[in-house]
Amino acid sequence: MQKPLAVLFDIDETLVHTGGAGGRSWTWAFDHLHGVAADIGDHTSAGETDPEVGRQTFEGVMGRTPTDAEMAALYAAYLWHLADDIRTSEGYRVLDGAEEALRALSDAGVVLGVISGAMEGAARTKMEPAGLGRWFVFGGYGSDSPDRTEATRAAIRKASLLVGHDLSPTEVFVVGDTPHDVTSAHAAGATGIGVASGKHSVDELREAGADAVLTSLTEAFPGL
Template sequence: MSRPIAVLFDIDETLVHTGGSGARSWTWAFDRLYGVVADIGEHTSAGETDPQVGRETFRAVIGREPSCDELGRLYTAYLCHLAEDIWNSKDYRVLDGVEETLGRMADAGVTLGLLSGAMEGAARIKMEPGKLGRYFVFGAYGSDSTDRDDIARLAITKAARLHGRELSRSEVYIVGDTPRDIDAAIKANATPIGVASGRYTVPELRATKAEHVLTSLTEPFPDL
């Protein structure tokens, strides 16, 4: 394959480990607004978008559908807590090889984007302690759509607009640590790259038909 023109990265467990900051912030938001204990890990799975996490957890712990106003207040409470908690998260870290990989790509002229199920505000907050936002030109987020496949297509559309033409499958890579990331890349007609830096193993990611699977971003990135 030729060198990619754009590479789109997931955030959680692909670029950074937040040390549970997101889960703590959802728990705080539900407790503050409704006085209930909410563990998102009991009601959602890896790779779901923030709107999915909020809505599904609400259904589980409150027992009904949330209104638009309730979701708005919940998202705001979550983001406000996350903005503080992320700086106090003792286990927060930028994952191995991330800065070196992003730096090499930037030096090679690759346009870097974010493709995250997090709301845009949450995505930016999660990268602040690691100062990773400086590498990324654009992004598509869970606040753009609740469907990760739609987010992937939107990110590719943005990349194409930046370059003034349609981009082929071999020109756009999507990098993530979950089967959902790989599936979204395939459906959006991008080259899927798995990285086993989260809860999924190399064999599990290979089973998803990823084009390449890395154990971490310390390994040489394909075609760069």
Template sequence: MYLFDIDGTLLLSGGAGSRVINRVFERRFEVEGAMDSVSPGGKTDDMIFQECAIAKLGRELSRSEVDSMQEAYLSELPEELASSPGFRLMPFARECLDFLVIRSPQMGIATGNVESAAKSKLARAGLSHYFCFGGYGSDSAQRSELVSAAVQRGSAIHGAPIAVEKFVVVGDTLRDIEAARACGVRVLAVAAGSCTIDELRAAKPDALFETLEELPAWHLAEF
């Protein structure tokens, strides 16, 4: 069962999420450029909001602050995605999913996005129908725990226990690799840009691809 990361693996939102987070921080705290010093790759939405707060406010946000700011973020995200000039699918993402969905139809998501943000991004990309479950940033601020949530939901959908090594995370950052390893799940890394191919290789994923075009051949060899 495949568990796909979203940002940098399936699509790029062209900075839509960062623009909305900046606006939310501006309105609430009158600080500009909250995302300027934060690199979001592989992080959960909670971690990203807290890093912005520490950088700009010198303190962490309370749970209720995070919740109310994420509510504003989620309400504005779909429109920002719709109008984002840089929004695009990653190379061969749709072709790869078309190949997999007839061979491994129960595919899931493992992303640091909170669930509603993940669904907005997949809908904008026209990819929602490939996925029937997931683990999200709204399940845990810790990536390994949201991968674990995805594994549990995948097993529940399957209707019978599945060996954990049958799950395969597909992601673009060291954090995807670390989280998969922590759960005993296999992991395929795609060198999309937020981590270099050398950085990813050093973390020893089960396979390393330049693009998703290479995944179908791996699938045929493994399953």
């Protein structure tokens, strides 16, 4: 594999484990706004975007479609709670090798971006306790599109604007912990690198078609 020009990193279970801060914050938001007990795990799966998580959980617990204003209030309440929860979350940690991989890529002249299903505000918040935001100059987020492939396309478009020309699939790597991250990378026209640091195994990521799979970011990064 040749060295990429740009690498996009997923956040949850790829760079950091938040110790459940996201799930708790959704639960708090639903309780605060609607007085209902909501568990996003009952309605969604890992790797879904925040807009999908919010909407599907709303429909699941409220039994109806949310209005635009209700979704806006939900996003705001979620983010409000997350900003506090992330600071006190006992299980919060940066995953093994993440900072070393970011440093190695940065030192090699690779431009770094975020690709996350989290809304931009939530993505930044999740990186804040560890100061990881310093590595990323741009990104694609769940707030760019509820569809992860579209959010990945948005990130690649921003990378192309930054570099000054269109980027081919071999020039952009997407790094993520779920099969959906890998298939979205391919659909958006990027190389898909799986990291088995979340709930999905090396085999599952290979089966999703990953161009390379790492057990963790402590392994040598492809192309370096």
